[in-house]
Amino acid sequence: MNDNNQCDSSDNKSDLEVEQQELEALELASALRWAEYNQYIDKMPCYTGGLTGYAFVQELLNGHPVRMHNTFRMDAPIFLNLCQILEQSQLLEDDRHVTVIETVGMYLYILSHGVVMLVVAERFQRSKDTVYRQFKRVLKGLCGLAPNIIREQTRGQQPPPPEIRNNPKFYLYFKKCIGAIDGTHVSA
Template sequence: MSTSSESDNCSSSKSENDTDDASEVLVASIVTLIAMDHSEKYLGKRKRPPPRQSGYQWVMDQLQVNKDCYNMFRMNRHVFARLHETLVENYGLKCTRVMSSVEALGMFLWMCGGPQSFITVENIFKRSTETISRKFSEVLESVNLLAGDIIKPKDLQFRTVHPRLQDDRFSPHFNNCIGAIDGTHVRVVVPANEMIPHIGRHGYPTQNVMAVCDFDMRFTFVVAGWPGSAHDSRIFNDTLCRYSDAFPHPPEGKYYLVDSGYPNKKGFLAPYRGQRYHLPEFQGGQRPSGLKEVFNHAHSSLRNVIERSFGVLKMKWRVLLHMPSFPVEKQKKIIIACMALHNFIRDSALSDELFQMCDEDEEYMPEVDSSEEEEEEVHNSGPSSDDVDMCAFRDFIANSLMADRG
């Protein structure tokens, strides 16, 4: 009995020890698993990537450095601030829950200056295509309202002779000149059924935009929307009838300079046809000779202000070289908006790289794509449409210029 009892006690003790050992192993395994899980979650976890920069932050970063602001928004930061204030106070630009007015304006200017694709804009501004399109349209409407007030002469009576005309080469012969008129082609995207009338001499669809500018390189009148196949003279004649009340007509005795694609009529002075005219034709030491060439050279030297204005416009707002696929009417508004921005920058009286190069060199011509170069439409007008009195006036100036040459 005693032997059996001692044996049972030993067996019971051994069983308890085995149970304790198993429990310790189980606890150790659980602790190890917990430690591994903790290590995986917290100690060895990869660092989260920093949050992506918002569109507003990107705009504000560009505004910190004037060079960055100019490169991205095509104007220095003081002009940006003034433009933003003007659009908010007078032309309905507003902040919304979705986007601030500063971000919306920065996005609009960046898209027009690039141009930028919607995919690129989405990537930078972290906005949906719908939001980008809606905010772009809102700023576009505000800038077009600004255009109505800023694309016009500063003085409708043109009482001051511009300093450019006071140069000995032009004074007093051109003292009553008030600006220049010409057309420029802007590449556009149109539906297939509208393609043919929009394809002109360039071989791709364009709008033919007629503009008037003064000698400060400010646009004072613009008509956009005509298909590229429309001739300059047709647009000109239609404008004088259709927009007679809005067109800045020259006062009695004053006149605009036009090229030979326009009629030489009262208020609009054209060069002699069939003679050298454009400035490159006189380069290489080939001075103008004869009464008509002398007049044409002086005329071209002044009239190129409109060509240089178009050059600055397209160099600064490159959306005009590669228009996105917007509705035709919206493309027209973009053209007008870019011209309004052009004037706003010029009127700011602050230094601007492109304008400064033109101010420092009166023959400087901003270079755009070679495919965008304008050609004179000499076939659009003829002597039959010229005014006899204006032709006599042109002869008078030509004789005066010859007399000054001795």
């Protein structure tokens, strides 16, 4: 009978040891999972500059007109009018985190300076992915405006006379007037 108790006691010890090992394995797995989770959660913020993108655009809008023109190649009233037209046409609206003004600002900054998304992300304190998405949104919005603004020459309109169209001395007057000679008109 004593031998039987010893077997039961050794079985209990081995069961306890197995249970203890399983518990340790679960604790280790939990600790590893927690470490992996924290690796992605406790990231250090990347874009922590002084001015947010919205504040940057507001500073330009309220600042010296030359800065606005140098940055976006557009005067403040025209910039605000463009934003308003895009909103009223329902081609662009405020995102959950990014306003129309900031979105159009990012778009014009890229076009005006030919910079890469990384530079715009740093300037506007946004991720490259956000800059890319916002750029596409404005591009689609502007393409949506095209049918309302650009129109072909109608039959009733007369083309410019050949003496104007073919004379190089008039080039100075028409060099920045896209479509003035070929009939495509963009209303101002």
